[in-house]
Amino acid sequence: MPVNIPETSQPRVLIIGAGFAGLRLARKLYKHDFQIVLIDRNNYHQFQPLFYQVATSGLEPSSISFPLRKVFQKVKNVFIRVAEVKKINPQEKIIETSLGTAWYDYLVIASGATTNFFGVDSFEKNGIPMKSTSEALFLRNKLLENFETAVTLRDPDEIDRLLSIVVVGGGPTGVEVCGALAEMKKFVLPKDYPDLDFNLMTITLVEANEQLLHGMSREAGVKALEYLTSLGVKVKLNHKVKSYDGKEIELEDQENFQTRTLIWAAGVKGQMPDGISADNIVAGNRLKVDEFNRLEDFPEIFAIGDIAYTETKDYPKGHPQVAQVALQQAALLAKNLINIKNGNNLVPFQYRDKGSMATVGRNRAVVDLPGFKFSGFPAWLVWMFVHLMSIVGVKNRLVIFINWLWNYMTYDQSLRLIIRPKSKNT
Template sequence: MTPNIPETTKKRVVIIGAGFGGLKIARDLADSEDFQIVLIDKNNYHQFQPLFYQVATAGLEPSAISFPLRLAFHYYKDVHVRITEVTELRTDSQEIITQLGAISYDYLILAIGADTNFFGQKNIQEKALPMKSVGEALGLRNRLLENFENALVSDSDDVRQGLMTVVVVGGGPTGVEVSGTLAEMKRHVLPKDYPELDFDLMKVYIVESGGELLGPMSKNAQIKSKEYLEQLGVNVFLNTRVTDFDGKYAYLNNGEKIRTNNLVWAAGIKANFIEGLNPEILARGGRIKVNRYNQIEGHQNIFAIGDVAFMTEDAYPNGHPQVAQPAIQQGKLLSKNLPRLLRGNPLEEFTYKDLGSMATVGRNLAVVDLPFWRFQGFFAWLTWMFVHLMSIVGVKNRLLIFINWLWNYVTYDQSLRLIIKQKSPKAED
């Protein structure tokens, strides 16, 4: 195997990662006269992370929130997408090592994002269900559905309780959204699918180590989201940590244990790392320190953007929130700065424009913090849907998600509770 990137007289920009930031800059530079673009990702699609939880709870199909990278660049001849993993960074020789071989770069953009942080807890890492990729969300969905099938044919209520109960760790948007949706499924859908099961055995917990849910949001949002979750029947544990999980019990730091086979881990993320990066330039959470042009320390031609980048501004002394907007905005600015850098012109400094944040708890229930307006409830829920629908990549995906949501709303049912697994023989080399 060989990367087979065509030789070029242009400068080559290698982008690692096709998340919000990487895809943004690749698209903005796609028809550049100055640059050849090489876009590298492990998957052949861009993933819309904010809706992973709906895949996990059988509300949407994986394909609805995934967009094929090759389709995004149909009309750009000098964008080269390669599906591979990067194993090493060699700054001396200006190349990256991938499973396909070495690829040299003139400019390198690390848009490698973040992954689940288990904070070194081995048992949890091994047995908990993370939700940081479409594949993991699908794995979580299949697990939950298989559990209900198993509960149906189990001979003890203790086993049934373990199979049916879900403990969600982490009170951020993902934790709030997944626990809220599970609670709604318990009310509207699952008892119809399994009329033979006793749903008193099914409990949904959300466990948050801090004193409130949705930590970075407004007080109103924090209070309302807790109120909404409790209204839906979720057991909200604040100031509580899960200290261990053996696949049958989740152990809490207050000495209690909860009988559950399902620990959904949404408690934290850590930035991804590539061998060859100087560990001294890493900040908290493994993020790479960058200046206001997203350049990493010690290199004019290497940039980090999005979740993996640690940039401080006066308003953000601890770095930007690790969500879509900083990544998109940094990608956009960098696509303008690169030609300037090439021509020796002065670069523009990045300033984060906070467009607000939001989370949905359930049917008609959401919380929205806009810069000058904070609101909750039905209108917040409509706003949440509209913003997410407009942010998704691809007109067809937008249309299909809209129809799914409308369908779900009217019928109280997603009708996607399918345990589908790929089956195929091994390929020859």
């Protein structure tokens, strides 16, 4: 049964995913003469770079989530459908979703990336990922519940396990969550739980690589290590994790760790819908596309953002899976779809690296710009400014700014709430 979308004379661009790539594309395209169908499993856009602040009680989920319908208020040619995409049928030019089928003239796969547990079941079962607002909220609840449980126990080993946190993966997410946890340990938790001994709390960051932030410069990695160490985080470089049973992490040829909380920030893989030929799928579950982000064999199917993979001279292993690539690919694809419609030539994608950055807590961040690296307080200010300006919605920006200012002045994140919507059979 087809999804209820009006049939019009406009060519239909069906976009899967309302992340950085999908949302940007829809925004760039809706003023031109297309019918846009935007499908996402959530009714909101998520600002991924700040998930870690939701997980550590610094920001409310709503501050980094923006209702899609609000972005396209009063817009008549954008049709938002909250649904799971089940399968793509490129031959028939339709997709199957949890709401029914939908045809397309142009299909844009912007479904992004999800957590990669590298096939280890015990990590998938017991580790906590942080790739969505829901997961970040789950982690927040879990951390707070662990402290609440610890306070009621007498068994020192179990208290230890509840207070110990291990983060796997030393990319920006891993580094940033460790920094935030270390600051909670330092400034907030001992005041909240006067009857718990937070000297027992350990935060350990395990990274398989020989440096932190391996997508960034060597200097940034060294500086991040220095910051985290000064905050009391134990950083284990060149360490690989093997398994985790919910209590103990086994490392390859190394000491083991006891913990009730394993935060998994070690890798991503493309969220590939079914129905794509395996020939087009490369390492990391990414979709191989040409320099116009177009699928081989199906010139009306495109992939942009984290799921897209283009080999170029500058990026022989594909572009980095970061917001900037997604945004730039989306902007170009909007132009190219208009070019196709007008019978003009397509423009190939060329990534302009604007730099990358990560923060490790109060006054501490690292920034790599092309040809210029810096760290410390100025980097931290730049980090805040860039993130604040990238957030969708003026009110979100305002609320986040107030939260940051407040947290900065009071050394306190005040959202330490274990809240769940009541579960009920609807």
